[in-house]
Amino acid sequence: QQPVQSPQAVILREGEDAVINCSSSKALYSVHWYRQKHGEAPVFLMILLKGGEQKGHEKISASFNEKKQQSSLYLTASQLSYSGTYFCGTRMGMKTSYDKVIFGPGTSLSVIP
Amino acid sequence: DSGVTQTPKHLITATGQRVTLRCSPRSGDLSVYWYQQSLDQGLQFLIQYYNGEERAKGNILERFSAQQFPDLHSELNLSSLELGDSALYFCASSLAGGSTDTQYFGPGTRLTVL
DSSP states (O other), rough: OOOOEEEEEEETTTTTTEEEEEEEOOOOOOEEEEETTTTOOEEEEEHHHSSSSEEEEESEEEEETHHHHEEEEESSOOOOOOOEEEEEEEEEETOOOOOOOOOOEEEEEEEEE | OOOOOOOSSSEEHHHHHOEEEEOOOOOOOEEEEEEEEOOOOOOOEEEEEEEEEEEEEEEEOOTEEEEOOOTSSEEEEEEEEGGGEEEEEEEEESSOOOOOOOOOHHHHHHHEOO
C-alpha cells in the first residue's frame, strides 16, 4: 500500500519554511525520507522509528505520529540546495524482518531566490 | 558518492531485446535492492537480495529477473523489452536489510527502449 504524500508540489522563497506530510493506512514500523534532485540518485535524509527514535540530517527535522500513522518532514529556513523531490518510504516490519520499503509518489519542492 | 556503483550509466536498445544491469554494493553491505523509476514517477520497488538470497519481492514483471552473486554484486536481467520498460533503474544497498537500515542508492542506469 503506497503512502500518501502532501502537498504534491510547493514553491518557497529562500528562508521560508515548509512541511511535507506522509501518511499510511497501515501500521508502520519505520518511515524513511529521501531527497532526489532531477536525474540523480535519491539521497538519504532521515529514518524515524516506531517508539520515537530518529536518525538523520542535521538541518532537517521530522516527526512520526504512531497513532495517525503519519510522518512530517520540517524544512526550516530553506536554502536553494533544498530544491528537489522528497520521497517518504514506509516499512511495516520489525527490525529483524526483511520486508520492503514502499515509496510515496514524492513532493516536488522548489526554492527560489 | 554513496559508494554504490552501477553499470552501464546509459543503455539504448530495441524492443524485444534483453539487457543486463549491474550493481556493486557499498563495501560491507549485504543487502541489495532494485527500483524502477519511470519518467516523473516515484520509486517502484522490484526486488531485494540479502547475502545471495532473495528476501522480498515487489511488482517485478516475469520478464525481469535478478540475482546476487557470492561477491555480493547483483545483476538485473530484463528480457523481451517493451517501450514501457524505458526508465531509470536504481540499485541500493544496506548493511543487513532490516527495517532500520539506511538504503544507499547508486547513480542509476537509464534504459531507453526504442
